[in-house]
Amino acid sequence: MLKIVEFNVNGKDYEIAVNPGELLVDTLRIRLGLTSVKKGCSVGECGACAVLIDGVVVNSCIYLTEWAEHKQLITVEGLRNKDNSLHPVQKAFIEEAAVQCGFCTPGFILTAVEIVGHRKNYTRDEIRRLISGHLCRCTGYENIINAIERAVKESHKP
Ligand code: FES
Ligand code: FES
Numbered sequence: 001m002l003k004i005v006e007f008n009v010n011g012k013d014y015e016i017a018v019n020p021g022e023l024l025v026d027t028l029r030i031r032l033g034l035t036s037v038k039k040g041c042s043v044g045e046c047g048a049c050a051v052l053i054d055g056v057v058v059n060s061c062i063y064l065t066e067w068a069e070h071k072q073l074i075t076v077e078g079l080r081n082k083d084n085s086l087h088p089v090q091k092a093f094i095e096e097a098a099v100q101c102g103f104c105t106p107g108f109i110l111t112a113v114e115i116v117g118h119r120k121n122y123t124r125d126e127i128r129r130l131i132s133g134h135l136c137r138c139t140g141y142e143n144i145i146n147a148i149e150r151a152v153k154e155s156h157k158p
Pocket of ligand 2: 099100101103104135136137138139
């Protein structure tokens with residue numbers, strides 16, 4: 001039996017009928033066209049499908065759409081500023097050349113947004129631990145850590 005679920009994605013309200021068991025990654029990618037959300041492992045191991053739900057990163061491949069009822073979701077499509085400029089975390093990823101094939105990038109960026117939102121001065125090792133839920137097959141991680149370190153530092157500037 002279909003269930004009506006209401007939630008907000010990237011500032012826009014949605015009310016959609018979902019099948020029991022429908023996964024959030026499929027709702028976002030297939031029904032809402034938000035293809036920054038990637039489907040990698042489908043078992044909660046790689047972080048490619050990460051989205052922010054009420055400010056916390058969640059792997060949408062192991063999250064039922066109906067659990068998102070009345071929640072605020074953010075994907076990379078919703079990160080740009082009102083003037084259409086890039087989010088500081090996106091800029092940091094470009095400046096540090098932290099992207100190769102890009103498949104893992106949206107997930108890392110959303111986790112970086114959550115990290116920056118903590119308003120703490122994390123060490124490199126702490127950043128390494130905080131991104132441990134994400135796998136990247138291309139970059140060797142160093143530039144990604146550089147980018148997050150840069151975004152954290154920038155966020156502390158007056
Ligand atoms: S696709 Fe969801 S964690 Fe890998
Ligand atoms: S840039 Fe290719 S998987 Fe990370």
